[in-house]
Amino acid sequence: MKRFAALYDELDATTATNAKVAALRRYLAEADDADAAWAVYFLSGGKPRQLIRTAQLRAQAIASSGLPEWLFDASYQAVGDLAETIALVLPLPQDSTGMQTRLSIWMEERLLPLRGQSDEAIAQSLGAWWRELDATGRFLLVKLVGGGFRVGVSKLLVQRALAAHAGLDAKLVAARMMGFTDGKRSPTAAAYRALVAPADALVAGQDSRDPSQPYPFFLASPLGADAVDEVAALGPARNWLAEWKFDGIRGQIVKRAGQVWVWSRGEELMSDRFPELQALAQRWPDGTVLDGEILVWDDGTGAARLPGSERPGGPAPFALLQQRIGRKTLGPKVLAAAPVSFMAYDLLEVGHEDQRQAPQHERRARLEALAASLNQTPGPRLWLSPQLAGDDWPMLAGRRAEARTLGVEGLMLKHRDSAYGTGRQKRGGVDAPLAWWKWKIDPLSIDGVLIYAQAGHGRRASVYTDYTFAVWNRPPADAAEADAVVEAIAQRRPADPDGLQLVAFTKAYSGLTDEEFKAVDAVIRQNTLEKFGPVRSVRPTLVFELAFEGIARSTRHKSGVALRFPRMQRIRHDKPLHEANTLQDLEQLLVGDTR
Structure with missing residues (x-):
């Protein structure tokens, strides 16, 4: 914990990107693999399910500090952060045993086993641990068990530090990290070693990746222009593929090793929430990964058909999808009230071959061929995001103006020759054409x-x-x-x-x-x-x-x-x-x- 606390202090004390990367590289060079795995997990946004309720933390802090409740609450209001308040009001530590204990031991042998324990047992453990941690250690402990850990470090910066530490390309590290912070999994020393393994560690024909692993999502940059002449700065409209921008959950469906996994853009594994999508992808060839939008679709006669779409009806309000994903139990009534479907708009892998470097128009053609083949046989249909014809920007601006009445958010513009990048890139690679833009309607x-x-x-x-x-x-x-x-x-x-x-x-x-x-x-x-x-x-x-x-x-x-x-x-x-x-x-x- 001491080494991780020192890293946190270093990261929190500077806004300089290079200084943060240097601090991370020093930590990775000194920490063992298990500790490094947990550090990368937390710094990249990983959040295990809350282990101790906020009310429990507050009650034990009041008991351990000896403060009256009103004074603790007043302190909390002045400080504005529960973990910092607790770290400030507790008595001085009795020893430094906890600071000498490794981060991985804290997580795997102390904190994670708290789940399911009684309030009395949790209170006893908290009180004992606070007595062996300094102020920074107490602050971090509360953050780790409360699910609120964050510091001024982005996932991109962590990937950059990992790449520099291991001598790898940052894009390769980003690809390997997909799914690393999923809340249903715990980071391990083996998983960390896989992140920093040499680029040629994979023997030809032997892919050691977890078969469930998705690809890094390619993100569109916002286009705030309202006037057609500003949009025209992107070049001729014929060089762009236009699609509707849907208001759903961005997701990838992965079919490998005979199994199906559904991932959100936030790298959350959501397979169990969407049995319809698992049934859909079971028909796909093994080694297929599609990118698209998870939606509730209204096939009713009253729903307006989207221009360019073969599918009857249109997308249902996002609130209906939100009700669905908030349910812990998916009974027949819930599944019938909010039937989820997938609107595919990119092909990332087919036949276990990565397609991301192919031009956008080629990936689209392969996606259409896959859908045509699958839809010839009985079973759930693979629907594709409809493409809009537009020879010039005024024509596409007219389409965009229809978006709200059609239940969509605007247009997606994808350069026909762009590769599928990583993260939010305004270009598909070095000297490559402009990539993806989102041209949303006004709020x-x-x-x-x-x-x-x-x-x-x-x-x-x-x-x-x-x-x-x-x-x-x-x-x-x-x-x-x-x-x-x-x-x-x-x-x-x-x-x-x-x-x-x-x-x-x-x-x-x-x-x-x-x-x-x-x-x-x-x-x-x-x-x-x-x-x-x-x-x-x-x-x-x-x-x-x-x-x-x-x-x-x-x-x-x-x-x-x-x-x-x-x-x-x-x-x-x-x-x-x-x-x-x-x-x-x-x-x-x-x-x-x-x-």
């Missing part, structure tokens, strides 16, 4: 009134940055009627059930600059009405323009709707409270948004 927006605020975490712990917004239940007659509601709120009078009200409808915590957050924080402190723990109710004063990607009905919210990816677009200093939007405005967006 939806609504003007809401700030009514509650909560302090952030980490560096924002002392600033109110997490806000709750409301809209009017109907249009106010005038400014005076709206002011009367605000005055009633200030006087803590209950809302008139038959009169004008502000109805909470969403929360947001991103989109403003640090300076804007500070300015809003000052307004919140000046207009606080009540405090409920970390939350403050605020006299309605400010109107914000909120942007979001989609809207769906929700029985869990008083407003009856839920927004997808809400964020603050700007503060509407120019808009008085009575001109904020209403529930009726949200209803109109709900009708117009088919996702």
Whole structure:
């Protein structure tokens, strides 16, 4: 733990990329393989399932520190991070035994066995371990058992350090790391050795990879241009393949060794959640890997057929897919209510041969040939993402304008000669053509009134940055009627059930600059009405323009709707409270948004 704690301190103390890579290389050169495996796992974003509940950590910290509950909570609010708070309030350690224990021993022999133990046993273990760790060790311990470990290091940076340490190409390391951080697996010394093995370690014809391993996903770069002449900077439209951009879960389906695995873009193994996709891929030739979108598809007669598609109907709203993936048990009723399908749009492997360096148009032709062959026989059909004809950019811009009514997010633009890259690349390789772009439709927006605020975490712990917004239940007659509601709120009078009200409808915590957050924080402190723990109710004063990607009905919210990816677009200093939007405005967006 001592060596890993020192690495954490080094990484946390600098923003220089080269310094972080150097620190990682020093650690990898000194650590044994088992410790290196766990370090790479955590630094790359791996998160084992939470081992100890936050409430348990808090209760044991209060008991071990001897602080009254109110003082611990006040400290937590001031610090903004539970692990840091615990590390600061605990008494000095009695010895350094825990710091001398290796990271892999901590994880495999101490922490992972906690799962399933009684609260009493967990409390006893925590108290003992805290007595043998210094402040950094305690901080890391809480992060590791609470599932909240993170430091200023990206997976790409870890791959770069591994490549430099092992003398390998970073792209090869990225490919080997696919699936390494899946929460259902634990890193091992053997898995780490496979990451850093020499490039020629694989003997011809003997692939020692885990057969379930997917490829690194190729990510599209956002295209924010609205005007056709800006999009035209990409060159002639005929050099690009255009497809609809679906609002589902990006995934790869891997068929090798007679088995099927389904991976999300976040490298989460999701095979057990989608039995339909396993049944689909069982018909594929062995050694086939496809990239595409996992969707719930509406085959009903009322669904509009996507232009360019042979498939009846269209994609169902993402909220339906979200309900499906949130279920632990997949009974017949759930499977029938949200039938999942796969919309394939790239062929990465066929006959155990990697296809990623072939030009985009060739990979598409091979994918179409595979689908045609499979679909000739009875069984689940392999559907392909429809391609859109567009000889010029104005024609494709017209297609993009139809996206919202068709339940899709816009267009994907893929250069016909690009290879399938790794990560987000604006080119398919050295001197290669521009690769993939996503040309999304503009987000939806609504003007809401700030009514509650909560302090952030980490560096924002002392600033109110997490806000709750409301809209009017109907249009106010005038400014005076709206002011009367605000005055009633200030006087803590209950809302008139038959009169004008502000109805909470969403929360947001991103989109403003640090300076804007500070300015809003000052307004919140000046207009606080009540405090409920970390939350403050605020006299309605400010109107914000909120942007979001989609809207769906929700029985869990008083407003009856839920927004997808809400964020603050700007503060509407120019808009008085009575001109904020209403529930009726949200209803109109709900009708117009088919996702």
